Amino acid sequence: MYKIDKITNTIIKGDSIEELKKIPKNSVNLIFADPPYNLQLEKDLFRPNQSKVDGVFDEWDQFESLKAYEKFSLQWIKEVKRVLKKDGSFWVIGSYHNIFKIGNIIQDLGFWILNDVIWVKSNPMPNFMGTRFNNAHETLIWCTPHKDSKFTFNYREMKHFNTAEDEKQMRSDWIIPICQGKERLKDDEGKKLHSTQKPEELLFRVILSSSNPGDVILDPFSGTGTTCAVAKKLGRQYIGIEMDKSYHKKSVERVNNVQSVDPNLLNFNIRKNEVKVPIGTLIANELFTIGEYFYWNNGMNRAALKENGTLVLESDGFIGSIHKVSAHLLDKKSNNGWTYWFVKRGKELVSIDSIRKQYIQEHYTDKDEEIKSLFD
């Protein structure tokens, strides 16, 4: 049996069922699992222009039968229940191929489901054959090990993270782009390392909503290390388990390069626009850095950015959303903070609104034209 402090902040190379068995019971605060999907893809998929689709054909996703997948799922989820603290949280993500089986097992094992969250992909891969609906989402189940678990839910943090419609509750449909660009890990030949690397923003929401700084976060199928990287960034401890040698190596390198946020910034207690991108999305995508200064009126005032998207005004310590703090400075009840704040980029002061608009342009463009061209 491992000693928990000996394995925290490491990614274990090995089989998750075997490794989970060695983790002490009631030792982990949050488990996020992104298990094999059991996609059952039997033959290559081609686009109308005959180019091959980059689907999930990996060995780790192959199971002899649905029964074999069910048996495997039961084994690891039983271990999840054992290692999770009584008041801990369990999150699991999947697609229509596996999420119903997993949901069934979860309920049979006595977990208590709190929410299912739909990850709506703002830029999904098209259904190239045009034979079904475009599969544009995945489902996350959030549950506790028991009905009476006193789980963590950072309700206010999530409201603030959602800074666009001030003080609106965060909903259970999360619109987030698939992982792409510089966030996507490459292999030594410069090709996509992993077929199902999750976007950091998804983990940002999971970890920020249902754990506290210092908590132990475990991912039994850690792949490229997304969960571990975000946990470290947000001042949590992490344990990853991954059986593939190359994913393991690259994930360790990735996590080693992550800087933790100053814990003082994490302990403070914190809205969308035309396309409604919340400030939390821009933080999670590293367009803003936790702790950096937002400048007001050519630098007359400045405020530090917190991980949950609030600002802490330097002059009087006032804390609130970008809107609240700008209203406070103008002595008004409300104000649109997007057009009032600037950040330093090199020697220049750049409007946060221009950064947000650039992000929207890159991630929320209508893919219809692109898809149509494939069928021409």
Ligand SMILES: C[S@@+](CC[C@H](N)C(=O)[O-])C[C@H]1O[C@@H](n2cnc3c(N)ncnc32)[C@H](O)[C@@H]1O
């Ligand atoms: C869906 S992927 C997870 C991707 C990950 N969330 C990320 O963002 O990179 C599932 C991962 O589980 C690993 N895996 C599958 N079966 C495993 C097992 N029995 N033990 C450990 N890892 C396993 C695979 O190698 C794969 O990297």
